[in-house]
Amino acid sequence: MRINMLFIVALSFLVSVRSLPKKPTLKYESIFNFGDSLSDTGNFLISLGGYIPNIGRPPYGQTFFNRSTGRCSNGRLIIDFIAEASGLPYLPPYLQSARTNNSVDFKRGANFAVVGATANEFNFFKTRGLSVTLLTNKTLDVQLDWFKNLKPSLCKTKPECEKYFRKSLFFVGEIGGNDYNYPLLAFRSFKNAMDLVPFVIDKIINVTSALIDEGAVTLMVPGNFPIGCMAGLLERFNDNNGWLYDSRNQCHKPLNSLAKLHNDKLNKGLQALRLKYPHAKIMYADYYSSAMQFFNSPAKYGFTGSVLKACCGGRDGKYNAKPNVRCGETGSITCKNPSTYANWDGMHLTEAAYRHIATGLISGRFTRSVYNNSNSHL
Numbered sequence: 001m002r003i004n005m006l007f008i009v010a011l012s013f014l015v016s017v018r019s020l021p022k023k024p025t026l027k028y029e030s031i032f033n034f035g036d037s038l039s040d041t042g043n044f045l046i047s048l049g050g051y052i053p054n055i056g057r058p059p060y061g062q063t064f065f066n067r068s069t070g071r072c073s074n075g076r077l078i079i080d081f082i083a084e085a086s087g088l089p090y091l092p093p094y095l096q097s098a099r100t101n102n103s104v105d106f107k108r109g110a111n112f113a114v115v116g117a118t119a120n121e122f123n124f125f126k127t128r129g130l131s132v133t134l135l136t137n138k139t140l141d142v143q144l145d146w147f148k149n150l151k152p153s154l155c156k157t158k159p160e161c162e163k164y165f166r167k168s169l170f171f172v173g174e175i176g177g178n179d180y181n182y183p184l185l186a187f188r189s190f191k192n193a194m195d196l197v198p199f200v201i202d203k204i205i206n207v208t209s210a211l212i213d214e215g216a217v218t219l220m221v222p223g224n225f226p227i228g229c230m231a232g233l234l235e236r237f238n239d240n241n242g243w244l245y246d247s248r249n250q251c252h253k254p255l256n257s258l259a260k261l262h263n264d265k266l267n268k269g270l271q272a273l274r275l276k277y278p279h280a281k282i283m284y285a286d287y288y289s290s291a292m293q294f295f296n297s298p299a300k301y302g303f304t305g306s307v308l309k310a311c312c313g314g315r316d317g318k319y320n321a322k323p324n325v326r327c328g329e330t331g332s333i334t335c336k337n338p339s340t341y342a343n344w345d346g347m348h349l350t351e352a353a354y355r356h357i358a359t360g361l362i363s364g365r366f367t368r369s370v371y372n373n374s375n376s377h378l
Helices: 001-021 042-045 076-085 122-126 140-154 158-165 179-186 191-195 198-213 229-237 254-274 287-296 349-365
Strands: 032-034 109-111 170-173 218-222 281-285 368-369
Touching: 032 076, 032 140, 076 170, 076 349, 122 281, 122 349, 140 158, 140 198, 170 198, 179 191, 179 229, 179 254, 191 254, 191 281, 198 218, 254 281, 254 287
Parallel strands: 032 109, 032 170, 170 218, 218 281
Antiparallel strands: 281 368
16 A cells, blocks of 8 residues: 555656646746635545545546546646746645645645635525535635644744745635535525625635735735636526527626626725735736637637537536536546547536636736736736
8 A cells, every 4th residue: 555655656746747847937936825626736635534526536637647636627727837837846735744744845835725615604604594515614714724834834934934935926716616606506696696796805805915914925816717608507507598698609698797796806906905015916817818718719729629518527418517417427428538628527627728728827918917907927
């Protein structure tokens, strides 16, 4: 058993090294990431102990890692490509330290994101009459506490911490999508979901502020994806009324309006934060616009399959994303070439889609400085 584990660790290291760019385009020496399933690299899987959910089985991870890693995709995520562009290894999940008796070296970065994480606490939903079964209680506040617990192992004195974090990148999000999913999937009105936006934004801004107080200098805060183009939500809100869908891409307009509202409020919150911390470099990552490139012009980006259909899942729905058969479960089917699909399992994207989004961020096309609202390179 120990030999097998050593083999897996060695294989993971070789895969990581193999994929690193020869000449890193970013100059960060460490990255710290907070979020949910869009950037979790294994925390949720570790937190379950011995239980293996569908994301812990093939075909998850099959395209790049050749095994399931806890990532909700067929391969790498946006944060993985950012790490590669920085010449860094893939961010180890924070909970890996508990599994290995604190032997993990987080000097070059750590990932605190957890599948199912929400910005707000359980009681927040309960007091609003939302009957929720949280996949995890590792909210954004919990992830912030994890970082505070880890910090003494990264630097000891204030001058040492200032020097260390000056070369670090903090990714705060994307987070909040799960907060909106609870009313949406509970058949509440869109207004119920939109009413949550100020509370989600306040939480993101407060945690970002706390990270700056802890020493963060360079921060990237992503907005929400165009959720009206996600196969799982399209399946849930499938409707014959054509006016609900964008004529150009057939994405669901009310769902995308929710994402746009979130992004608009987030930008305004970040602008206020920039005034409070003039020394900090706060950037907004425009996930929405970057993703809309390939939803509007799929063939241009190599997506020759139906860009709104899930690559992996059941096949009895319009979007291959009926909740009765999830990707990785008995009865699910995986497309032959995931690189031709943008949607992976209904709620997450493929490695190919994440690569395009990450490329847009690294190039500076879809990152904006909160200070002057102009394009800003990572």
